[in-house]
Amino acid sequence: MTRASEGVEPPAAPAPRSTSAAREILVPSLHDEVLARLRDFIVEGNLAAGARVPERLLCERFGISRTPLREALKVLASEGLIELLPNRGARVRRIGEREMVELFDVMGGLEALAGRLACERLTEAGFAEIERLHHAMYGHYLKRDLHGYFACNQAIHDRIVEAADNAALKATYASFAGRLRRARYSANLDANRDRWGEAMREHEEILDALRRRAGAELSDILFRHLRNKRRAAADREADLAE
Amino acid sequence: MTRASEGVEPPAAPAPRSTSAAREILVPSLHDEVLARLRDFIVEGNLAAGARVPERLLCERFGISRTPLREALKVLASEGLIELLPNRGARVRRIGEREMVELFDVMGGLEALAGRLACERLTEAGFAEIERLHHAMYGHYLKRDLHGYFACNQAIHDRIVEAADNAALKATYASFAGRLRRARYSANLDANRDRWGEAMREHEEILDALRRRAGAELSDILFRHLRNKRRAAADREADLAE
DNA sequence: TCCCGCAAAATTGAATGCAAAATTACGCGA
DNA sequence: TCGCGTAATTTTGCATTCAATTTTGCGGGA
Structure with a gap:
């Protein structure tokens, strides 16, 4: 399989990333979409505060492998949305x-x-x-x-x-x-x-x-x-x- | 090989991560060290502005594989220190x-x-x-x-x-x-x-x-x-x- | 001499594999 | 029945592998 495990997601946005002729071109990016989607997913409250972030599940949900998802997790952690526990994975950050x-x-x-x-x-x-x-x-x-x-x-x-x-x-x-x-x-x-x-x-x-x-x-x-x-x-x- | 490609780096900090009894324990973290080191490396100016960030090289320098390094790159990009070009890798961000x-x-x-x-x-x-x-x-x-x-x-x-x-x-x-x-x-x-x-x-x-x-x-x-x-x-x- | 096109090599992005840790399940004894 | 130690399962973290894109090197033609 290449990219999506199954037809879980509709084509979504297969549109070729804008090839605007601008000089340095703003990242059309491919995996940042995962980042954005995951961020929204959490911000919208789909995961309870303090709940663990299920890697495996989200991978299937987004039709990607663990590598790009884990990259997104690291970024979200640096943004303060989640916290990374040593060998215990990611949790949604609890705001006191x-x-x-x-x-x-x-x-x-x-x-x-x-x-x-x-x-x-x-x-x-x-x-x-x-x-x-x-x-x-x-x-x-x-x-x-x-x-x-x-x-x-x-x-x-x-x-x-x-x-x-x-x-x-x-x-x-x-x-x-x-x-x-x-x-x-x-x-x-x-x-x-x-x-x-x-x-x-x-x-x-x-x-x-x-x-x-x-x-x-x-x-x-x-x-x-x-x-x-x-x-x-x-x-x-x-x-x-x- | 397991972890380090060679004895490139001295033991560095093999000290067991503090096991303070505090409730949720602040991440003793393992790969955040790579993040911190890479950030310092860039902030200190070891890489010229606009220069590409050599993955392979830094992997050897830090004695790790590409996966954790790339995670760190994603975080640094979200911090605005570097920029990720689509299929062209990471560059040190040029501040105009x-x-x-x-x-x-x-x-x-x-x-x-x-x-x-x-x-x-x-x-x-x-x-x-x-x-x-x-x-x-x-x-x-x-x-x-x-x-x-x-x-x-x-x-x-x-x-x-x-x-x-x-x-x-x-x-x-x-x-x-x-x-x-x-x-x-x-x-x-x-x-x-x-x-x-x-x-x-x-x-x-x-x-x-x-x-x-x-x-x-x-x-x-x-x-x-x-x-x-x-x-x-x-x-x-x-x-x-x- | 310079420019263009094409093939080889290197680099990137992502998937998969594997060892170590944690979590869960289970069975035994009190 | 409940508590506890141990083994099976799951999950995590990282290394490695693989396809795809880009970059580099080289040769032909103007």
């Missing part, structure tokens, strides 16, 4: 209270940085787009549409990171967002109604600072915004734990 | 002007975060230690002892990150520091005498903000401090290029 706080703080620091950089580089059109999203989000807030609100909220933060125009920042931000998402903390955050109004007010401040291109100020607001978000998440956790 | 700026900005963001967190957690003893380093650094400055100055400078920034007491931040900071160090930008930075006095004044501000535990303020100072450092580095590069 303490680590959750740490991750939120780093996210806050990255958002703060993104905001500062965005102030330096944001175009009028870029700002207008964020402003539009902000108003749409406010609309959802008024209608108590949590889902729509959250989508806009996410979009705004993403736009800010995008506006920062810094590949390293963007990649690091995405990595941490994944780690937090795996802990399923950000999904149902804003169910806390008290926090909702506060968050909305903070977003008013964010938009205002952004309009004035007040980098340092926006930086500070964004960090505190994440801090409050974390606090709300922690409170909610406490509620659920009761 | 643009990316250098990006990396410095992220470092600035991380230091800003570290400073803010340090203000929340720094003990009197911790502050005293940093203050001591600051004065020692000033002494080196007066004596025009660049080497001593730089060591203290590094130590101060490290202490601030340490005081932040955030493992995720510390790891990310270390990773970016490595990437920048590979570019050999931070080593000979402060040879610029004009910049030196300015940096010293900024450090006075840093210490002052730290003493007052003024998080937001320190955060801002640290970011600008890194920005100026970067600018000085860029200028120096420009000089060398002439």
Whole structure:
């Protein structure tokens, strides 16, 4: 057999990797797909926290041998998604209270940085787009549409990171967002109604600072915004734990 | 043969991995050593930027087979130290002007975060230690002892990150520091005498903000401090290029 | 002399094989 | 029935092997 053990997977993406004429060509890569798929698989929560990662099973699932899968495991371990126990294989990393706080703080620091950089580089059109999203989000807030609100909220933060125009920042931000998402903390955050109004007010401040291109100020607001978000998440956790 | 192709390497570290009774035990790890060694090997500049990474050679150098080495390569690629070309192997990543700026900005963001967190957690003893380093650094400055100055400078920034007491931040900071160090930008930075006095004044501000535990303020100072450092580095590069 | 094409050699990416460790299953004794 | 030691099975980590792509070396033709 060559490549897939069986017709387990449909053709998926047999498309020849883009042969764009660009000079150094961004890796069309073949096995990075395994990495991406496995990462998604874990981030989406298909594996319980603390559960062992079944090599054999995933190999069949992805139709590959152990070698590329193990390479992906090493990378995911370096990203902090899983942990490699000496002779005991890989486990999905368990995120404790303490680590959750740490991750939120780093996210806050990255958002703060993104905001500062965005102030330096944001175009009028870029700002207008964020402003539009902000108003749409406010609309959802008024209608108590949590889902729509959250989508806009996410979009705004993403736009800010995008506006920062810094590949390293963007990649690091995405990595941490994944780690937090795996802990399923950000999904149902804003169910806390008290926090909702506060968050909305903070977003008013964010938009205002952004309009004035007040980098340092926006930086500070964004960090505190994440801090409050974390606090709300922690409170909610406490509620659920009761 | 089992493990090493020959007696190429001395026993190195055959010591049984610590069997500390701690609950989940930090990975005593076996192949992570290869990862660490290879990373150092590259960060230290043993491989020219843009050069291909010779698998076969390094395998012999480390006395291992290709499998663990390739795993390490994948991890280093995810860290941004090298890049994996489709069927052309690994190359040491070339850091361009643009990316250098990006990396410095992220470092600035991380230091800003570290400073803010340090203000929340720094003990009197911790502050005293940093203050001591600051004065020692000033002494080196007066004596025009660049080497001593730089060591203290590094130590101060490290202490601030340490005081932040955030493992995720510390790891990310270390990773970016490595990437920048590979570019050999931070080593000979402060040879610029004009910049030196300015940096010293900024450090006075840093210490002052730290003493007052003024998080937001320190955060801002640290970011600008890194920005100026970067600018000085860029200028120096420009000089060398002439 | 220079350029192009073709074959040999080297390198890469991935699969398979194998020894060492861990996990599980089982049987014995209390 | 329960606990414990031992053997079978599974799993892990790494080496080796194999097909495929790329790179290198060489010769013919303009």
